[in-house]
Amino acid sequence: MKIVVSLGGSVFGNDVERIREFGRVLDTIAEKNQLFVVVGGGKLAREYIGKARELGASETFCDYIGIAATRMNAMLLISAMKSAAKKVPVDFLEVEETSKYSKAVVMGGTFPGHTTDATAALLAEFVEADLFINATNIDGVYSDDPKKNKNAIKYDRMSPAQLVEIVAKGSMRAGANVVIDLLAAKIIERSRIKTYVILGEPENLLRAIEGEIIGTVIE
Numbered sequence: 356m357k358i359v360v361s362l363g364g365s366v367f368g369n370d371v372e373r374i375r376e377f378g379r380v381l382d383t384i385a386e387k388n389q390l391f392v393v394v395g396g397g398k399l400a401r402e403y404i405g406k407a408r409e410l411g412a413s414e415t416f417c418d419y420i421g422i423a424a425t426r427m428n429a430m431l432l433i434s435a436m437k438s439a440a441k442k443v444p445v446d447f448l449e450v451e452e453t454s455k456y457s458k459a460v461v462m463g464g465t466f467p468g469h470t471t472d473a474t475a476a477l478l479a480e481f482v483e484a485d486l487f488i489n490a491t492n493i494d495g496v497y498s499d500d501p502k503k504n505k506n507a508i509k510y511d512r513m514s515p516a517q518l519v520e521i522v523a524k525g526s527m528r529a530g531a532n533v534v535i536d537l538l539a540a541k542i543i544e545r546s547r548i549k550t551y552v553i554l555g556e557p558e559n560l561l562r563a564i565e566g567e568i569i570g571t572v573i574e
């Protein structure tokens with residue numbers, strides 16, 4: 356299978372043992388699959404973007420700083436993997452080149468204006484992935500933010516159109532921490548990319564690939 360994994364920055368963390376474990380699991384997945392991983396910026400991105408904003412940087416420039424942080428995290432993950440190419444592609448055309456000689460390609464962000472969820476969804480579209488896994492800090496897609504609404508229900512399955520509707524509703528709230536960004540949801544919808552949204556724990560990646568339903572399946 357051709358698999359794209361979006362590994363959220365908050366999920367990835369900066370604990371060496373955790374990163375080692377992600378690396379081990381991803382190497383196992385790359386043994387039998389063509390693997391593409393997009394890593395988020397997490398704490399590093401937030402810290403640097405915060406400081407740049409205070410210094411008066413534009414939002415676009417802050418995005419470039421965020422992208423640099425995602426690439427630093429990508430390099431950390433590469434350090435923990437045996438199967439990954441050392442090169443961090445800066446766009447999808449470079450991914451294509453890199454994947455010719457490597458079973459696993461790890462990258463960060465690409466262009467300002469969105470998060471690595473959208474980068475990963477675009478990559479899944481570009482490489483015609485069989486499966487897109489969004490490993491995030493919540494265990495699936497809910498009808499509303501479960502931290503704020505106790506009656507929110509978790510979906511085991513949903514259509515891409517339903518995903519777009521829920522994400523669009525959530526994005527309207529200030530400071531909203533939506534499960535996947537709206538652009539990513541739209542890409543999933545337009546190309547009907549089979550997507551799993553799962554809690555980003557290393558063993559969950561293996562379980563999801565073995566077909567266990569542990570989060571939300573979008574198809």
Ligand code: UTP
Pocket residue numbers: 362363364365366394395396397398400417418419420421422425463464465466467468469470471472474
């Ligand atoms: P993330 O994807 O990590 O965003 O990219 P996030 O919302 O902080 O997600 P989590 O919490 O890590 O899961 C960090 C920042 O890098 C910039 C954006 O500013 C984003 O907020 N970025 C990232 C881009 O501009 N383009 C990209 O393709 C990726």
